Amino acid sequence: xxxxxxxxxxxxxxxxxxxxxxxxxxxxxxxxxxxxxxxxxxxxxxxxxxxxxxxxxxxxxxxxxxxxxxxxxxxxxxxxxxxxxxxxxxxxxxxxxxxxxxxxxxxxxxxxxxx
Amino acid sequence: xxxxxxxxxxxxxxxxxxxxxxxxxxxxxxxxxxxxxxxxxxxxxxxxxxxxxxxxxxxxxxxxxxxxxxxxxxxxxxxxxxxxxxxxxxxxxxxxxxxxxxxxxxxxxx
Numbered sequence: 001x002x003x004x005x006x007x008x009x010x011x012x013x014x015x016x017x018x019x020x021x022x023x024x025x026x027x028x029x030x031x032x033x034x035x036x037x038x039x040x041x042x043x044x045x046x047x048x049x050x051x052x053x054x055x056x057x058x059x060x061x062x063x064x065x066x067x068x069x070x071x072x073x074x075x076x077x078x079x080x081x082x083x084x085x086x087x088x089x090x091x092x093x094x095x096x097x098x099x100x101x102x103x104x105x106x107x108x109x110x111x112x113x114x115x
Numbered sequence: 116x117x118x119x120x121x122x123x124x125x126x127x128x129x130x131x132x133x134x135x136x137x138x139x140x141x142x143x144x145x146x147x148x149x150x151x152x153x154x155x156x157x158x159x160x161x162x163x164x165x166x167x168x169x170x171x172x173x174x175x176x177x178x179x180x181x182x183x184x185x186x187x188x189x190x191x192x193x194x195x196x197x198x199x200x201x202x203x204x205x206x207x208x209x210x211x212x213x214x215x216x217x218x219x220x221x222x223x224x225x
Contacts, residue, residue: 002158002160004158033211033212033213042215042216042218043204043213043218044215045212045213048212056210056211056212090158096211102147102211103149103161103164104149104161104213105161106158106159106160106161109157
């Protein structure tokens, strides 16, 4: 158990809908990262927050947004869902923001299915 | 420049054998190279990591070999066990975000 929690575990929804994925980082970690894992794209970085502020952006669609709250939990919002958004969404957390041996610990993921 | 290329895509090894997975990168600014292990239905778990100023790092049966001039690094699993059967991802980072290889599915036959 990495100490990172994600809810829900599974989510099934329809095209055009909006969903919210939630992540609680490990105790003491200030940085939260969101990754998408799909068969064709592999594991891809979406966005990073550090202590409530956006730190880095990856290949995140404009339909997707995220935020980190004062208690450091984070939410990833996916809107106008398309079939291609079906994937595993992982949250990871780390103590610091940058690299330099900045170990990231991953949660169990949320499996999103868009029908 | 941001890609990390991983090979092989799949690997079958006999119990007790050595499993070797290779990765190559382009961006010389990368300064952190972790390996993750992922079991079906689980999140990736950090296995071992290395910085480019070190040529080798060993933790138990797992060893990372790093060749900075060739921009390559590899994971060696010694005395491979059926419990090691999983998908392995190499990754690289220089800004915090991880750039992952495509993954290697390892099957260790008893």
